[in-house]
Amino acid sequence: MAPVSILVAKPKIAYIYKKALYLPLLGRKVKTKYYLHTPITSINEIGVAEAINIVTSIAFLIAFAILRIQPVNDIAYFPKWYLKGLRTSSIQTGGFGSKFINLDFMSYV
Numbered sequence: 001m002a003p004v005s006i007l008v009a010k011p012k013i014a015y016i017y018k019k020a021l022y023l024p025l026l027g028r029k030v031k032t033k034y035y036l037h038t039p040i041t042s043i044n045e046i047g048v049a050e051a052i053n054i055v056t057s058i059a060f061l062i063a064f065a066i067l068r069i070q071p072v073n074d075i076a077y078f079p080k081w082y083l084k085g086l087r088t089s090s091i092q093t094g095g096f097g098s099k100f101i102n103l104d105f106m107s108y109v
Helices: 045-067 071-077 079-084 095-098
Strands: 004-009 016-023 027-035
Touching: 045 071, 071 079
Parallel strands: none
Antiparallel strands: 004 016, 016 027
16 A cells, blocks of 8 residues: 555645555554645745846846946947047046936937
């Protein structure tokens, strides 16, 4: 005879199983073990994790797109402009705010 699983209790979070092992020839119980089994995940938990993942990935992409076009980061993202002489260092030219923040709205669109 194979081991038999009997549902003993059904709490809200975990399921407790009672497993009794039987000797095939004698037909009597040898020992009883209790196992604590927690359910894997529900659809709601997977949905929440997926939503958090999507929101953080979109926030990362938006932050990358905005930081990429800031004057401080120009030399890292567009080095050919500086090598060809099409652009000079933005740190040395312009006012204090325009050195660190791109104030041209059309570059964001």
